[in-house]
Amino acid sequence: MSKPAKPFVPVAVLEAVADYFKILSETSRLQILQSLRSGSMNVMELCEATGLGQANLSKHLKVMTQAGILTRQARGTSAYYNIADPLVFEFCELACGQIGDRLQQQAKTFLQAAPFPPNDRTANKTTQSQKTTSQKTPSQKTREKAPAPTSHIRN
Amino acid sequence: MSKPAKPFVPVAVLEAVADYFKILSETSRLQILQSLRSGSMNVMELCEATGLGQANLSKHLKVMTQAGILTRQARGTSAYYNIADPLVFEFCELACGQIGDRLQQQAKTFLQAAPFPPNDRTANKTTQSQKTTSQKTPSQKTREKAPAPTSHIRN
DNA sequence: CGATTAAATAACTATATAGTAGTTTAGTTT
DNA sequence: AAACTAAACTACTATATAGTTATTTAATCG
Structure with missing residues (x-):
């Protein structure tokens, strides 16, 4: 080298x-x-x-x-x-956001690759957790609110 | 525990x-x-x-x-x-800035604790590195431009 | 001063991993 | 198919360090 x-x-x-x-x-x-x-x-x-x-x-x-x-x-x-260095919290917040984004992307990848159609799976989940009869709107809301890791700076 | x-x-x-x-x-x-x-x-x-x-x-x-x-x-x-994750450069830039600030603070601490008066030392250094006859203005400029570590995102 | 408690330090072990030398795999060319 | 090269992988060593146990240090009180 x-x-x-x-x-x-x-x-x-x-x-x-x-x-x-x-x-x-x-x-x-x-x-x-x-x-x-x-x-x-x-x-x-x-x-x-x-x-x-x-x-x-x-x-x-x-x-x-x-x-x-x-x-x-x-x-x-x-x-x-x-x-003494509050910047560390900014670092952690940025890292959490990034990790969350990445998990979301991965989740999306898995959902698309799943042997079941995404809507079937999502609707199934949403129905259980939310107990609504509507299948289309809740499934979209659940998708948008996919949980990113919360930053540890919030008490 | x-x-x-x-x-x-x-x-x-x-x-x-x-x-x-x-x-x-x-x-x-x-x-x-x-x-x-x-x-x-x-x-x-x-x-x-x-x-x-x-x-x-x-x-x-x-x-x-x-x-x-x-x-x-x-x-x-x-x-x-x-x-894939450009955030890393932001992290490094922030860290560089923080380290630089800290070094500046440390430098200040040392300069104030030195057995020689700060002005005498700074003027001595500035004269050598800048080769100007002016002793007051350069010394102040040097202080303000104390080198922070440059971020590695700049080519 | 001795007793007590909080905190720092020393010595040790277990674990993770950077870096290296050697080997295997993958892709391309002849 | 053989030869070549780039890159990935394997096995190993050296080093750093988290966590623990034991001890020491520092501060306070009676």
């Missing part, structure tokens, strides 16, 4: 970006962020909210604080953590 | 979001995305552009394709890959 062509952006920058996303690529950390969304919490409170162990929490909190995503404030024997 | 409080968002959703960020949390993958930004490329071309090995590339490309971020099109013996 020859040397890479001149990169558009220094690899060091890409590394920093990758590091940023790495921090967000853990469910536990997203749970922490979700819990802190509504306001400052200490470690014990975060333990209860997330179900994570204290030592594990401390570890994650340290990483996130050093990365500048959280701030820490010691008060007595407690340490309170707060969101 | 007691059971977690009712989460705001199902853990399954957070897991999907974490998976999405995990894909972006690798420098190699960001290099691939950067290369594909300007248009479709086959694997050999991506090898040259990124300096990554062919087998490694294939692996990453498969993951990203299955995740819906890339599309693959076989043409003859070649496989061409294309960006």
Whole structure:
């Protein structure tokens, strides 16, 4: 393999970006962020909210604080953590939207490929869940309201 | 540790979001995305552009394709890959901006904590890099134009 | 100062995965 | 059909790190 062509952006920058996303690529950390969304919490409170162990929490909190995503404030024997980088919620919201869109597309693909005609399947489902005698209109409404994953920024 | 409080968002959703960020949390993958930004490329071309090995590339490309971020099109013996999810560039741009802001803040912290007065240090640096006789105006300009990492979406 | 509690840290294990070398598969040409 | 090349896949290693147990540190109170 020859040397890479001149990169558009220094690899060091890409590394920093990758590091940023790495921090967000853990469910536990997203749970922490979700819990802190509504306001400052200490470690014990975060333990209860997330179900994570204290030592594990401390570890994650340290990483996130050093990365500048959280701030820490010691008060007595407690340490309170707060969101320092609200951009993370925007990231999660965008990602949720994208994943939802993709699931919708996949659902559509499966419905079209199903051995039953889409209308038969959809109507069957709609009739059960909505208990309406109308088969055409509800089936269209159900399609439009296909559930995208709700963003975790909403309490 | 007691059971977690009712989460705001199902853990399954957070897991999907974490998976999405995990894909972006690798420098190699960001290099691939950067290369594909300007248009479709086959694997050999991506090898040259990124300096990554062919087998490694294939692996990453498969993951990203299955995740819906890339599309693959076989043409003859070649496989061409294309960006399917342009949102990734928005993510990277936002992350770059955030990292840049943070670096600026850190720089400011260091400059204020330095044993030398900030103006003396900045003026010294500016004189060397810009070779102007003016010491006040350039120093302020340099401050305002402190380099944020450029986003990799710009060619 | 000793006791208590919250939080951080150290040491360890299990798991995931990037990267590599080797091999197989797929498509094309002669 | 054989030869060639691009790309995918397999098997392996090295590395990073989440999660856990145990311990230490920090703050407070009696």
